[in-house]
Amino acid sequence: MRKATIAVMLLLAGCGGLPEGYREALDRIKGGDHASAAQLLLPLARSGHAPSQFRLGVLLLRGKGVNPDPGLAAQLLEQAAQAGELGAQYTLAEAARKGQGLPRDARLAQRWFEAAAERRFAPAEMALAEMSESGEAGAIDPQRALEWYRRAAGHGFAQATMRLAGAHEKGELGLPVDARAAADLRSSLGYRPF
């Protein structure tokens, strides 16, 4: 009984919910009012609220409702990413990889993709596989690429499974040519209810 009481108290203690300004800002983003959303997010981001830093960073990166400010956007996204905000980790990495609103920086991209991949986030694992295969962040490393493709495929990323099937067909990424393995991988993507 005592344990149950403690569990309920812990549950309730963890139920702070979203800060009111943040909730309001998201409602305004949903309604397309990006300018007033940015105003609501600013004080929260300054106070260190990571989700607010992430959303405001995206607004600044894309110039939605505010003048684009890649420097401040990168700073806010980095702060949120360091606080463990997965959205910020992935968005910052993706922007740095593709040069979307930020200068291209493969090392920065790799760093934050790795942070997201540590949390089993398959899109980040896929990005790391592609970067290792193409040598975007240094030397081409088929072995590492294969590892990341396998992890992404294991976490349900269909394109990673397709790439592995293609690699089996053509004998890429250090894999032997194996039509059967390729076919098995492709068929694993089919819909199986149970």
Added chain:
Amino acid sequence: MRPLDPARRFGLGALLWMPVTFGIWWFGGWAYFVLLLAPLLKAALALLIPDYFLGFRGTGSVWYLHTTLSPLHDPLALLSIQIPPIRYTVSFPLFWGLALATPIPWKERGYQLLVGTALVVVPAVLLMILLYALFQLGITINHQAVLAQLPPVDWYLAAPLPDWLFYLLGVGRQVSTLVLPLVIPVLAWAGLNGTLLREALVRVRRESGAAA
């Protein structure tokens, strides 16, 4: 004329009352049940998933759970999950039909109807809808096909839930959709009519013993 025994009276009562309660439910009664449940579900979701809960619209036959989840390539878009509440409210007409068919004085039937509905059926239906909503959130976050359910096309910016939690949510969804809507009303009715059931069992045993 010999009066009917309680089991036969119950059977006949069920034949009479089930079409009535299910008819009321089917032809619009569900709308009143969901009116009652929507604010309770909203409060429960806000309490259980504070980081993902942005808002809730609980009117009509489809409800919407507004979340803080954004698609991979559009961090300014926000996901809303659809919740179909009607299927779970089938527990109400089933319990009401059983309670009204029970061969006890009318005052007691009314009492059972109120107590069973308020203390068992409403919380149970709330739990069923809650488990469905949590599973939909889980399958969106983990993005894996499971238990005949496909994830949405887009990936969303959220770290996957631990496997054990994801599969637990899957089991919760299956139980809440396939088992609880029928089992809970029957259990609630049986719990309220234990004496009646015991008497019926004793009579059946006695009659089968006499026949042997």
